[in-house]
Amino acid sequence: MGKAKGTVIFDSDACKGCGLCISVCPVNILALDTSSVNNKGYHPATAIEPEKCIGCANCATICPDTVITVYRTMEE
Amino acid sequence: MAVVFQKTKGLTDKPFSYCPGCTHGIIHRLVAESLEELGLLDEVIGVAPVGCSVFAYEFFNCDMHEAAHGRAPAVATGIKRVHPDHPVFTYQGDGDLASIGTAEIVHVAHRGEKITTIFVNNAIYGMTGGQMAPTTLVGQKATTAPYGRDAALCGNPIRISEMLATIDGAVFVERVAVNTPANIRKAKKAIKRAFEVQLQGLGFGIVEVLSTCPTNWGLTPVESLEWLEKNMIPYYPLGNFKSPKEEK
Numbered sequence: 452m453g454k455a456k457g458t459v460i461f462d463s464d465a466c467k468g469c470g471l472c473i474s475v476c477p478v479n480i481l482a483l484d485t486s487s488v489n490n491k492g493y494h495p496a497t498a499i500e501p502e503k504c505i506g507c508a509n510c511a512t513i514c515p516d517t518v519i520t521v522y523r524t525m526e527e
Numbered sequence: 528m529a530v531v532f533q534k535t536k537g538l539t540d541k542p543f544s545y546c547p548g549c550t551h552g553i554i555h556r557l558v559a560e561s562l563e564e565l566g567l568l569d570e571v572i573g574v575a576p577v578g579c580s581v582f583a584y585e586f587f588n589c590d591m592h593e594a595a596h597g598r599a600p601a602v603a604t605g606i607k608r609v610h611p612d613h614p615v616f617t618y619q620g621d622g623d624l625a626s627i628g629t630a631e632i633v634h635v636a637h638r639g640e641k642i643t644t645i646f647v648n649n650a651i652y653g654m655t656g657g658q659m660a661p662t663t664l665v666g667q668k669a670t671t672a673p674y675g676r677d678a679a680l681c682g683n684p685i686r687i688s689e690m691l692a693t694i695d696g697a698v699f700v701e702r703v704a705v706n707t708p709a710n711i712r713k714a715k716k717a718i719k720r721a722f723e724v725q726l727q728g729l730g731f732g733i734v735e736v737l738s739t740c741p742t743n744w745g746l747t748p749v750e751s752l753e754w755l756e757k758n759m760i761p762y763y764p765l766g767n768f769k770s771p772k773e774e775k
């Protein structure tokens with residue numbers, strides 16, 4: 452069995468910066484991007500260490516605004 | 528790369544009007560995913576309530592009807608009786624269903640109407656600014672209970688699932704919560720099951736979903752999930768109260 456490698460893509464302008472995704476990420480790689488403000492006026496959530504993502508989809512499962520799409524590949 | 532999670536076709540592109548972190552959005556998605564997976568999007572007819580989810584008809588990618596406050600079960604009854612071959616659901620808050628619409632929900636269950644109700648219990652009137660609901664917990668503050676709900680004055684919070692489970696016409700009754708990814712997955716299973724029960728024509732089904740209202744609870748979205756777990760789940764226990772006999 453290889454290791455699961457995930458990719459999370461954020462529809463940043465749909466994000467309301469609620470932070471629920473950040474609170475459920477098991478590898479703690481999500482944060483609000485305080486250096487940017489989206490169309491709605493919020494700091495959107497983003498992956499700060501995207502290479503560590505395991506593709507569990509916890510973040511997308513709890514996101515109330517379906518901001519996140521999750522992909523997964525198996526590495527050797 | 529395999530897609531593990533993407534937005535369901537059961538939702539329109541319209542952004543939700545809900546406050547940041549409000550779990551109405553999660554519950555919408557679970558309903559929409561269930562309808563998509565069961566292949567019902569082209570035939571299902573939903574009934575939207577009055578409350579924060581009053582615009583549900585803009586968000587669900589299926590036929591929708593609006594109802595007056597609390598009357599969604601009555602409207603859904605009419606729709607189902609005219610269109611018995613179409614799945615019909617209502618989406619209702621706790622002010623809508625457990626207060627002004629109590630008569631409608633009790634009698635829709637009593638008549639065993641073959642519809643599915645998604646009951647969003649956030650223990651408060653959200654849309655109107657945080658007044659006490661019948662579901663507000665003892666001690667919980669609301670604009671109309673500034674010192675917290677007093678049981679001596681207002682009675683204890685109403686447990687809708689337990690009450691409806693005593694009615695013969697209600698064949699599927701389950702309470703779930705959307706406070707963790709694991710509970711959200713369980714909530715999805717219950718909602719999907721409730722629609723399957725309707726398709727089998729067995730009777731009335733309801734899924735009560737414990738939800739948050741960060742804005743009117745005066746908590747952050749993450750604190751709200753914790754408050755739900757610590758305060759709501761002990762009073763409103765999760766679990767299945769009733770399901771059709773053959774699957775037990």
Ligand SMILES: Cc1ncc(C[n+]2csc(CCOP(=O)(O)OP(=O)(O)O)c2C)c(N)n1
Binds near residue numbers: 577578596619624653
């Ligand atoms: C006949 C009638 N009475 C009162 C109102 C005012 N009103 C609008 S929403 C609402 C309460 C909604 O609370 P809930 O059903 O819990 O939904 P939430 O907003 O919390 O999702 C009330 C009392 C109304 N619109 N119509």
Ligand code: SF4
Binds near residue numbers: 653739743
């Ligand atoms: S007022 Fe409460 S229930 Fe309504 S959208 Fe905001 S958080 Fe959700």
